Amino acid sequence: xxxxxxxxxxxxxxxxxxNTVTGVVAGAGVVAAAxxxxxxxxxxxxxxxxxxxxxxxxxxxxxxxxTVAWQGKPVFVMxxxxxxxxxxxxxxxxxxPEPDDKRVIEPQWLVVVGLCTHLGCVPSRKDExxxxxxxxxxxxNSGRILHGPAPRNLEKPPxxxxxxxxxxxxxx
Amino acid sequence: xxxxxxWLDARFPLTxxxxxxxxxxxxxxxxxYWWNFGSLAGLVLVIQILSGxxxxxxxxxxxxxxxxxxxxxxxxxxxxWLIRYIHSTGASAFFAVIFIHMARTLYYGSYRxxxxxxxxxxxxxxxxLMATAFMGYLLPWGQMSYWGAQVITNLFRATPFIGDxxxxxxxxxxxxxxxxxxxxxxxxxxxPFLITGMVMVHLVALHMVKSSNPSGIDLAAKxxxxxxxxxxxxxxxxxxxxxxxxxxxxxxxxxTFIEAENNLPADPMKTPAHIVPExxxxxxxxxLRAVPDLLGGVVAMAMSVMIFAAMxxxxxxxxxxxxxxxPFFRVLFYVFAIDVLVLTxxxxxxxxxxxxxxxxxxxxxxxxLFVLLPFISKKEEQWLRARGLxxxxxxxxxxxxxxxxxKKKGAL
Amino acid sequence: MTxxxxxxxxxxxxxxxxxxxxxxxxxxxxxxxxxxxxxxLKNGAVAILNVCTLCxxxxxxxxxxxxxxxxxxxxxxxxxxxxPxxxxxxxxxxxxxxxKVFGMVPPDLSDAAKTRKNGAAYVYALLTSYHEDAxxxxxxKLFPGIKMPDPLGLSVELDPARKVKLDxxxxxxxxxxQWSADPRAAERExxxxxxxxxxxxxxxxxxxxxxxxxxxLKAEGVG
Numbered sequence: 122x123x124x125x126x127x128x129x130x131x132x133x134x135x136x137x138x139x140n141t142v143t144g145v146v147a148g149a150g151v152v153a154a155a156x157x158x159x160x161x162x163x164x165x166x167x168x169x170x171x172x173x174x175x176x177x178x179x180x181x182x183x184x185x186x187x188t189v190a191w192q193g194k195p196v197f198v199m200x201x202x203x204x205x206x207x208x209x210x211x212x213x214x215x216x217x218p219e220p221d222d223k224r225v226i227e228p229q230w231l232v233v234v235g236l237c238t239h240l241g242c243v244p245s246r247k248d249e250x251x252x253x254x255x256x257x258x259x260x261x262n263s264g265r266i267l268h269g270p271a272p273r274n275l276e277k278p279p280x281x282x283x284x285x286x287x288x289x290x291x292x293x
Numbered sequence: 294x295x296x297x298x299x300w301l302d303a304r305f306p307l308t309x310x311x312x313x314x315x316x317x318x319x320x321x322x323x324x325x326y327w328w329n330f331g332s333l334a335g336l337v338l339v340i341q342i343l344s345g346x347x348x349x350x351x352x353x354x355x356x357x358x359x360x361x362x363x364x365x366x367x368x369x370x371x372x373x374w375l376i377r378y379i380h381s382t383g384a385s386a387f388f389a390v391i392f393i394h395m396a397r398t399l400y401y402g403s404y405r406x407x408x409x410x411x412x413x414x415x416x417x418x419x420x421x422l423m424a425t426a427f428m429g430y431l432l433p434w435g436q437m438s439y440w441g442a443q444v445i446t447n448l449f450r451a452t453p454f455i456g457d458x459x460x461x462x463x464x465x466x467x468x469x470x471x472x473x474x475x476x477x478x479x480x481x482x483x484x485p486f487l488i489t490g491m492v493m494v495h496l497v498a499l500h501m502v503k504s505s506n507p508s509g510i511d512l513a514a515k516x517x518x519x520x521x522x523x524x525x526x527x528x529x530x531x532x533x534x535x536x537x538x539x540x541x542x543x544x545x546x547x548x549t550f551i552e553a554e555n556n557l558p559a560d561p562m563k564t565p566a567h568i569v570p571e572x573x574x575x576x577x578x579x580x581l582r583a584v585p586d587l588l589g590g591v592v593a594m595a596m597s598v599m600i601f602a603a604m605x606x607x608x609x610x611x612x613x614x615x616x617x618x619x620p621f622f623r624v625l626f627y628v629f630a631i632d633v634l635v636l637t638x639x640x641x642x643x644x645x646x647x648x649x650x651x652x653x654x655x656x657x658x659x660x661x662l663f664v665l666l667p668f669i670s671k672k673e674e675q676w677l678r679a680r681g682l683x684x685x686x687x688x689x690x691x692x693x694x695x696x697x698x699x700k701k702k703g704a705l
Numbered sequence: 706m707t708x709x710x711x712x713x714x715x716x717x718x719x720x721x722x723x724x725x726x727x728x729x730x731x732x733x734x735x736x737x738x739x740x741x742x743x744x745x746l747k748n749g750a751v752a753i754l755n756v757c758t759l760c761x762x763x764x765x766x767x768x769x770x771x772x773x774x775x776x777x778x779x780x781x782x783x784x785x786x787x788x789p790x791x792x793x794x795x796x797x798x799x800x801x802x803x804x805k806v807f808g809m810v811p812p813d814l815s816d817a818a819k820t821r822k823n824g825a826a827y828v829y830a831l832l833t834s835y836h837e838d839a840x841x842x843x844x845x846k847l848f849p850g851i852k853m854p855d856p857l858g859l860s861v862e863l864d865p866a867r868k869v870k871l872d873x874x875x876x877x878x879x880x881x882x883q884w885s886a887d888p889r890a891a892e893r894e895x896x897x898x899x900x901x902x903x904x905x906x907x908x909x910x911x912x913x914x915x916x917x918x919x920x921x922l923k924a925e926g927v928g
Contacts, residue, residue, distance in 0.1 A: 136917065143910040150907060157372035158347050165351075165369040170769055170791050322922065364765045364815070367889070374889045375896075518922065526915040533908030540904060544897025548819065548887075556816045556886075 173291035175283075178230065186246055188235055191290045195235035195243055196278060197251070197264070198288075201228070205249065205262045215267035217274045224263050224277060232280050232290065233264035239271035251275075314500060319517035320524055321506035327401075328504065329531035330394040335492065336532055337387045342485050344380040352432065354478035356471040359434035360558045378547040384426055385550045386539055388573035391419065395601075400626055402608070402615030403505035409605040411502065414495040416602050418488060423574070423598070425484040428477040430571065431469070435555030440568050442477075443469045448581075451588040468561060509614015510689055567643055575640030576633050582644050583656040593656065600663050607663055610670035612677055613689055621673035625662055632658045739825045741880045741890075743775035749881025750774060752874050754784060754794065756856050757814065760803065763794035765815035766885050774884060807852045818879070818886040825883040832875040835860035 174191040176198055181187050186199035201209070206228045209221040225231055235243050237253040244251035250261040258269030265274040279293035302308050351370050353362040366373035395415070398404055404412035431442045446463050450456040465472030506512060542549060550572075554565050570578050580597045584590035608622075616623035632655050639652040682690060750771060753763060768785040772778065785792065796803075796811065803810045818824035827847075834847040835855040843860045845851040855861070857871045884890070 139910070139914055139917065143907075143914050146907050146910055150903060153903075157375050158343070160371040161347055161373060161376055162350065163371055165365070165371060165373070166769075167365070167369040167791070170767075175789060368765060374893065378893075522918050523922070526911070526918050530908065530911040530915040533904060533911045537901065537904045537908055540897070540900050544893055544900060547893070553819060553821050553824070556820045 173289050176288050176290060178286045178288065186231075189290070191234075191278060196290055197231070197233050197235045197275075199231040199262070201231055201262060208249070209261065209263040212261065212263075212265075214261070214263070214265035214274065217266050217272070219263075219265060219274055221263045224265075224274070226280075226282065230288070231262065231264060232278065232288065233275040234278050235275070237271050238266065238273040238275065239269070315525075316519060316521040318500065318520040319514065320504055320520045321512050322516055322518045322523075323506050323508065323512070324504065324524070324527075325507050326527075326531065327393070327397040327507075329528055330390050330397060332528040333390045333531060333535050334387070334394055336535070337383055337390055338485065338488065338492065341380060341383045341387060342489075344376050344383060345482070345485065347376050348380055349482065352478075354432065354475050356434060356474050356559075359432060359474060363433050375543070378543045381550055382539060382542045382547060384429065385571070385573065386535075386542075387422065388426070390535075391422065392573070395419070396630070399604070399629075400616045400623075401505060401507055402509050402613070402619075402622075404604045405608060405613070406605065407502045408498075408505060411495060411498045412605060413602055414491060414498060416599075418491050418495065419601075420598065421484055421488050421491065425481060425488070426571070426573070428481040428484070431474060431477045432481065433555060434474065434559045435552075436557040436559055436563075436565050437552045437555040437568070439469055439559035439561065440564055441570055442473065444568055445570075446473070448587075448591045448594075451591040453588075470561075507617060508685070509617055510685060511613075569641055572637065572641070575638075576636035577640075579636040579640035579652050580656045580659065582640075583649075583652045593660075597656075597659060600660070603663070604666075607666040608670050609667045610674040611690060611693065612674050612682070612686065613693070618683065618686060619670075619673055619677070621669050621676070625666065625669060628658070629662050632662070734823055734826045734830055737826050737829055737876070739829065739876055739879045739883055741883055745877045745880040746774040746884050747776060748874065749877035749879070749884075750776075751784075752878050753814075753881055757878065758794050758796055760796055760798045760811040760853075761814045762796040763814045763885060765793065765813075767791050767793050770888070773888065774881075809852070811853070814882055814885070816886050818882040824886065825879045828882055829875050829879040832857055832878065833859055833872060837861065 172192060174189055174196070176187075176189050178198070178200070181198060181200045183200050183202050184205070186197050188195045188197055190196070206221075210228075213220070222228065224233075235251075237244050237255065237258055239253065239256055239258055242253050242255035244253040244258070244260060247259075250259060250267070251264070252259050253269065253271065256270050258271035259267045260271075260275055261267055263274075264277075266272070278290050280288050280290040281292055282288050298308060348366065351362060351366050351373065353359055363377070366377050368374075370376075398412065398415070427442075427445065431438045446460055446469060449459045449463060452459045461467060463473075464470065465476060503511075552569065552571075554567075569575075577594050577597055581590045581594040584593045610619065610622070612619055616626055635651065635655045636659065639648050639655060642648055644652070757763075767790065768781060768788060769790040771781045771784060776784070781790070798806075798811070800810045817828060821827055831845065831847050831851075834845050835843055835857075836846060837860050838844050843855050845853075857875060859868065859871050859875070862868050862871060
């Protein structure tokens with residue numbers, strides 16, 4: 122508020138105090154009123170509920186990889202054969218070495234985010250792994266980058282087994 | 294801080310503008326609380342624009358998605374229910390504030406010279422507000438939304454020769470449908486910004502002719518006080534009282550202004566038993582129904598809103614000001630106010646029984662008052678002069694007559 | 706003078722509004738208080754899922770929402786079985802079969818309690834107004850000719866203890882539908898206390914500031 126009329130000799134401090142208190146209270150109210158509007162832009166409850174995805178593992182055949190949606194991203198859920206598990210155990214990986222057993226909870230099941238760590242394209246299933254058509258990155262059956270421009274292995278999302286036949290992605 | 298302001302001042306007249314138009318702006322010291330409603334209208338405009346934009350982030354203007362998107366806002370969006378209720382309550386608050394603002398202007402004669410342009414820009418603002426509210430009401434795509442829009446767009450059928458084509462053109466379809474909804478959403482989003490522009494014209498006009506005051510007489514300069522701090526704090530206090538009432542509705546009675554039937558999704562195959570517009574349209578709706586002929590009813594309804602524009606010319610008294618010094622005018626005002634309340638009641642009920650003649654009589658009185666005003670204002674002036682004017686009026690009337698005489702001389 | 710005018714305007718206005726903006730055609734609704742506390746909401750939800758969703762959908766309520774009315778995660782898992790948490794309450798009766806049997810699709814119930822005035826009381830009244838007429842046909846006093854068969858069996862129930870139980874169930878169903886129509890009511894009302902309290906304080910402060918500024922006018926007159 123302008124200070125032009127502060128000639129009042131009566132009680133300048135009391136006036137300032139009242140003005141200040143009122144200003145602070147009003148200001149706090151403006152901030153508090155803005156809060157619901159700001160919050161309304163955050164994900165709504167139906168979007169948040171998609172922060173986890175249940176996957177029924179029955180129906181995925183040995184050697185088959187199923188793609189499910191989680192938080193708007195594709196996730197590869199692959200049922201590996203004993204031979205494939207064995208091969209992945211033996212190999213250290215490629216550009217980004219990582220032991221296979223650190224990348225799975227149950228060795229039979231591989232769960233990785235299906236986005237190439239280069240620029241985000243979705244790799245396609247090819248031979249014993251995945252191949253990204255955009256710039257030629259190749260991944261093995263553990264989702265590890267073998268060669269190509271991608272720097273890192275396919276991302277491991279948080280997930281857990283709620284039963285032998287069901288996993289929930291998004292909850293560790 | 295001071296340096297920044299200096300830099301700005303050399304390039305943009307901000308401080309000079311604020312000083313002249315806000316801080317020092319001379320305002321009559323005797324303004325009552327009835328003068329708070331202009332600033333309140335501005336506040337509600339801001340509230341509606343803010344809540345509207347945040348609703349538009351979630352709303353879907355498609356006939357198959359609209360109703361569901363409102364449910365999504367009410368149930369899933371964080372504080373969506375609050376923003377929605379603010380917007381629906383705000384629409385009613387806007388009309389309540391505007392009607393009181395208009396009543397103040399009529400009662401105190403603030404529409405009279407030199408404020409005619411303020412009154413007419415206000416008239417345009419009222420029309421734009423009504424259009425905005427009408428289009429906004431379709432958006433939830435409930436039963437009342439759909440059928441209200443169907444009935445009112447049908448009225449344009451009364452247009453001579455091209456009536457049917459006009460209705461189809463308005464709707465974009467043979468009946469109210471998806472095409473109507475999409476365009477109403479586009480325009481409902483646009484209009485508030487046009488309203489904002491017109492409000493600025495309204496305020497520019499105000500700053501030239503300055504505020505009227507309860508005495509109806511433009512006071513001498515010595516009776517003016519600077520707008521800041523006197524009326525800034527008075528307006529802020531008024532805002533506090535308004536928000537208390539507004540939030541009481543938003544938090545404790547939000548469904549008062551949401552017609553129960555509108556919680557049913559629109560069904561083009563089934564008309565509700567009673568089609569009722571929102572309360573602020575009820576008097577005009579009653580006038581529409583009072584005339585049995587379609588074109589006649591539409592003309593009557595349009596005239597009932599437009600006739601306000603003629604007020605500066607219908608009021609022919611040379612006694613300045615409004616009801617304070619003019620007892621006949623005061624009676625006309627109160628009769629008009631009661632008549633509008635009667636019309637509101639008639640508008641909300643189904644048109645049957647005694648309400649039909651009541652509505653017709655009330656419509657007749659409504660227009661009758663405007664028609665009578667030129668004669669009554671003249672008669673009243675004669676009567677007041679015969680009784681002797683109070684001193685403050687005498688001087689003013691005398692000086693105005695002298696001015697008019699001078700002008701006549703100059704023109705010859 | 707102005708105060709008198711305001712008082713008259715308020716009296717007139719409230720007399721008008723109480724005349725009933727939403728003129729209801731049934732004046733015979735029972736004066737019943739529907740208790741929407743958690744226990745009743747839960748019972749109502751179970752009744753809805755067991756009985757009503759045979760024919761009616763409640764499509765804006767998801768299994769996930771049951772967590773909001775007091776069910777534990779385990780209880781919700783039992784209620785939903787194989788269905789995902791995000792599944793809404795859908796009717797088991799398919800629309801084509803519904804049209805064959807009833808001539809119409811039973812309306813969705815999500816907003817049933819707010820599509821008419823006193824909606825929750827209406828739901829309760831409807832469920833408890835079934836009776837057997839002289840020809841031993843079951844009909845509804847509140848809605849004669851209703852196509853919905855007596856869902857709770859109150860029209861043929863003879864055991865008084867069971868009748869009381871069914872009556873309570875009808876109230877619980879009404880309570881759940883009241884919640885379903887306005888799931889944020891509790892939060893809204895509690896937030897309202899804070900908002901109105903804050904505004905009362907702020908308005909009081911603004912009044913003090915206004916009064917103090919205007920007293921300057923009386924004191925000296927302003928140049």
